[in-house]
Amino acid sequence: MHVLDKSRGYEHPLASEITPREVYAARRDWLRWMATGAAGAALAAWAGREAWAQTAGPGKLPALPGTPSKVPGALTMEKLTAYQDVTTYNNFYEFGTDKADPARRAGSLKTRPWTVVVEGEVRKPGTYDIETLLKLASMEERIYRLRCVEGWSMVIPWVGYSLNELIRRVEPTGNAKYVEFHTLADKAQMPGLNSRVLLWPYVEGLRLDEAMHPLTLLAFGLYGEVLPNQNGAPLRLVVPWKYGFKSGKSIVKIRFTDKQPNTAWNVSAPHEYGFYSNVNPTVDHPRWSQATERRIGEDGLFTRKRPTLMFNGYEAQVGQLYAGMDLKKFY
Ligand SMILES: Nc1nc2c(c(=O)[nH]1)N[C@H]1C(S)=C(S)[C@@H](COP(=O)(O)O)O[C@H]1N2
Ligand SMILES: [Mo]
Numbered sequence: 152m153h154v155l156d157k158s159r160g161y162e163h164p165l166a167s168e169i170t171p172r173e174v175y176a177a178r179r180d181w182l183r184w185m186a187t188g189a190a191g192a193a194l195a196a197w198a199g200r201e202a203w204a205q206t207a208g209p210g211k212l213p214a215l216p217g218t219p220s221k222v223p224g225a226l227t228m229e230k231l232t233a234y235q236d237v238t239t240y241n242n243f244y245e246f247g248t249d250k251a252d253p254a255r256r257a258g259s260l261k262t263r264p265w266t267v268v269v270e271g272e273v274r275k276p277g278t279y280d281i282e283t284l285l286k287l288a289s290m291e292e293r294i295y296r297l298r299c300v301e302g303w304s305m306v307i308p309w310v311g312y313s314l315n316e317l318i319r320r321v322e323p324t325g326n327a328k329y330v331e332f333h334t335l336a337d338k339a340q341m342p343g344l345n346s347r348v349l350l351w352p353y354v355e356g357l358r359l360d361e362a363m364h365p366l367t368l369l370a371f372g373l374y375g376e377v378l379p380n381q382n383g384a385p386l387r388l389v390v391p392w393k394y395g396f397k398s399g400k401s402i403v404k405i406r407f408t409d410k411q412p413n414t415a416w417n418v419s420a421p422h423e424y425g426f427y428s429n430v431n432p433t434v435d436h437p438r439w440s441q442a443t444e445r446r447i448g449e450d451g452l453f454t455r456k457r458p459t460l461m462f463n464g465y466e467a468q469v470g471q472l473y474a475g476m477d478l479k480k481f482y
Contacts, residue, residue: 208376209234215372217290217310222365224468225293232305234374236447241381242299243400244348245334245341252343253381259340260401262385271407272327275320281385285371288316292375293368293389298430298463300394304444309389310372315363323359323407330362331355331412332388333404349415355399356412356426357390358472366391366468392465394428425482429473430463434482 208214219226243253265281279287290310298304318330336352338344344351361367368389371378378384383400390397396416406412416424423437432442443456462469473481 208374210376212376212379214375215290215310215377216375217292217372220291220293222291222293222313224366224465225291225295227294227296227306227464229294229296229306231294231308232446232448237305237307237373238379238381240447242301242395243343243381243383244346245336245343245351245353245401246381247343248346248348254379256342257380260335260380260384261340262380262401265385265403267386267402268404269317269321269406270404271331272324272409273407274322274324277321279317284317284369284386287320288312290371293366293370295366295368295389295391296463297389297391297395297398298444298459300396300424300428300436300441302439302441302444303447304457304459305447308374309368309370310375311368311370311386311389313365314367314369314388315365317369317405318359318363321407326409327407328359329408329411330357330359331404331406331408332357332399332402333406334383334387334399335401335403349419351415352403353399353415354412355388355397355416356414357397358411359407360472361390361469364469364472366465392429392462392469394430396424397428427473427478427481429469429478429482430459431461431478431482432459433461434479 239254240250241253242250243257246253246256263281267279267281267284268277269279270276289312291312292308292310294306294308296304297307332355334353334355335341336344357367368391369386370383370389371386373379373382378387383398383402386402387400388398388402411426414424414426416428417426430441435441441459444459446457460466
């Protein structure tokens with residue numbers, strides 16, 4: 152509900168109607184405007200500290216603040232998808248295939264203690280504790296579009312740091328060409344593992360240069376708080392120019408290899424899901440078009456679908472990674 156302010160002649164919401172999420176979004180928009188340079192670098196830095204100290208997430212989970220990322224392309228100005236939608240409309244097949252299953256069932260996921268094994272073609276393999284990973288590099292806020300291969304999208308404010316911060320520290324050998332991500336597969340905690348929709352564990356992979364790209368995010372939080380279980384707590388990958396399934400949730404192992412990994416979706420339906428899976432409006436899924444997408448939260452009787460952008464709108468940042476490749480062949 153909005154009221155008319157007669158003295159100013161336009162509508163504004165009553166203070167009592169402003170939710171914490173709207174306060175968050177308003178601060179975020181203001182902060183991003185400051186960070187665009189309009190307000191000057193020094194002022195932006197000051198604004199960052201002040202606004203970040205005050206920023207409240209939805210308040211359900213422990214706070215995990217990050218400073219606005221300086222990585223090119225990392226802060227889209229688009230309207231954020233509501234926290235409610237981001238956390239109740241999920242794909243996390245380990246908890247069931249219905250969009251509502253993860254929010255309903257992932258409460259059983261134990262996120263402490265948690266370790267990530269780093270192995271394969273690296274000079275410094277090892278087992279990294281979640282507390283160590285949380286402190287490994289400084290936390291950044293990244294606001295990314297997320298495009299699911301099913302034809303819907305969201306805009307999500309993640310908190311984390313570039314995966315390359317971790318990769319650099321483990322020192323890949325000259326043989327490391329690909330990175331494999333294994334996510335948790337524990338039947339005691341994950342009822343969806345009884346189904347044969349996929350071969351468990353859920354494995355995904357990237358080429359090493361894709362994994363090293365600064366936009367490839369190791370995410371620990373969203374909306375200024377730690378990740379809700381249904382979004383892949385305590386840590387997950389976010390690769391914004393690829394279909395969402397490339398971004399594995401609840402990662403337990405990172406393996407460096409010289410061979411292209413067999414990934415869960417590619418193994419289950421190779422003609423439908425390729426290893427690359429870059430968002431591409433000109434390469435359709437065999438069963439549906441990828442030219443447009445439905446932005447979650449915008450659905451309405453007269454809402455038009457949005458055009459899907461090449462590399463999900465990150466072409467300027469990542470197009471070079473695929474120079475000379477036939478993207479119809481390497482889908
Ligand atoms: N372990 C695991 N990771 C996963 C999935 C999954 O089923 N299991 N689904 C993927 C798909 S298809 C998408 S679209 C995104 C959804 O992330 P979100 O629920 O946080 O928006 O997670 C990806 N990561
Ligand atoms: Mo997806």
